[in-house]
Amino acid sequence: xxxxxxxxxxxxxxxxxxxxxxxxxxxxxxxxxxxxxTLRVDPKSPAAERIGTAVGTMLPNQPGQVARTEQLQxxxxxPDEWLLVGPEGSAGRIQATLAEALGEDHGSxxxxxGNRTIVEVTGPRSRELLAKGCALDLHRRSFTSxxxxxxxxxxxxxxVLCRDADEPSFWILVRASFARYLADWLAxxxxxxxxxxxxxxxxxxxxNGSDR
Amino acid sequence: MMLIPCPWCGPRNETxxxxxxxxxxxxxxxxxxxxxxxxxxxxxxxxxxxxxxxERWNHQAGCRRWFTVRRDTTTNEIFQDDSHEAVTR
Ligand SMILES: [Zn+2]
Numbered sequence: 106x107x108x109x110x111x112x113x114x115x116x117x118x119x120x121x122x123x124x125x126x127x128x129x130x131x132x133x134x135x136x137x138x139x140x141x142x143t144l145r146v147d148p149k150s151p152a153a154e155r156i157g158t159a160v161g162t163m164l165p166n167q168p169g170q171v172a173r174t175e176q177l178q179x180x181x182x183x184p185d186e187w188l189l190v191g192p193e194g195s196a197g198r199i200q201a202t203l204a205e206a207l208g209e210d211h212g213s214x215x216x217x218x219g220n221r222t223i224v225e226v227t228g229p230r231s232r233e234l235l236a237k238g239c240a241l242d243l244h245r246r247s248f249t250s251x252x253x254x255x256x257x258x259x260x261x262x263x264x265v266l267c268r269d270a271d272e273p274s275f276w277i278l279v280r281a282s283f284a285r286y287l288a289d290w291l292a293x294x295x296x297x298x299x300x301x302x303x304x305x306x307x308x309x310x311x312x313n314g315s316d317r
Numbered sequence: 318m319m320l321i322p323c324p325w326c327g328p329r330n331e332t333x334x335x336x337x338x339x340x341x342x343x344x345x346x347x348x349x350x351x352x353x354x355x356x357x358x359x360x361x362x363x364x365x366x367x368x369x370x371x372e373r374w375n376h377q378a379g380c381r382r383w384f385t386v387r388r389d390t391t392t393n394e395i396f397q398d399d400s401h402e403a404v405t406r
Binding site: 168169182183184186240241254257262 | 379380
């Protein structure tokens with residue numbers, strides 16, 4: 106029998122992302138194979154309350170709000186819809202927990218792990234980089250830690266998740282079929298930081314040379 | 318570029334939305350009773366006012382919910398005074 110083999114949507118762009126990272130400015134990498142479950146249930150129903158108890162935190166009820174547990178991030182996706190993101194291999198367990206808490210009530214629990222992959226963008230230039238292709242105000246006063254937004258980044262539909270506003274860290278959840286395009290766009294958008302670092306380095310070399 | 322206020326996500330660029338045409342066009346209660354002309358009127362005939370117009374929008378690239386806004390078709394001004402309940406029905 107053939108060996109099961111999985112390749113993440115950005116496996117072919119791992120070098121591109123790593124090569125575009127500039128220490129002290131911006132780092133890009135893929136967070137592959139996370140478990141992602143879409144939950145739909147009436148937020149005012151007893152089922153929603155049972156689910157909150159089962160996962161260990163109430164389902165966030167504000168647009169763009171993210172709730173966290175030790176293992177999970179629960180993203181508000183709509184007034185009756187959430188995306189639960191967990192570590193690799195936990196999809197079955199999350200699904201079972203949700204399905205059991207939902208019981209016979211009206212709602213749905215769907216494994217969508219294969220739908221999107223994640224690009225992690227960290228570093229002090231993260232906001233500036235994302236702002237090149239995103240119309241949202243990403244300033245920390247309006248988009249802060251544990252907030253998410255579904256929007257367009259470089260015309261591709263994404264979910265932007267602010268993991269940390271103080272030491273800027275963002276997750277960009279993007280559909281697998283758009284991932285390589287977005288990775289290429291991010292690499293291009295980050296090129297100026299690498300070039301700037303190189304220029305600074307060559308200026309230093311020149312300066313040192315003239316000293317001699 | 319219009320800035321359209323999604324009742325859930327707040328103001329977003331027009332490019333995130335899909336237009337749904339005139340709001341409050343009721344589905345016929347007894348569609349099988351309708352003549353071809355009446356059916357065509359339900360399907361294809363829409364108001365086209367110069368001025369205030371109630372219309373449906375879908376926040377396609379965002380929360381993917383339908384809502385209703387009132388827009389002035391001459392100025393593209395969108396009126397945000399509608400209650401949350403009214404626009405999300
Ligand atoms: Zn919305």
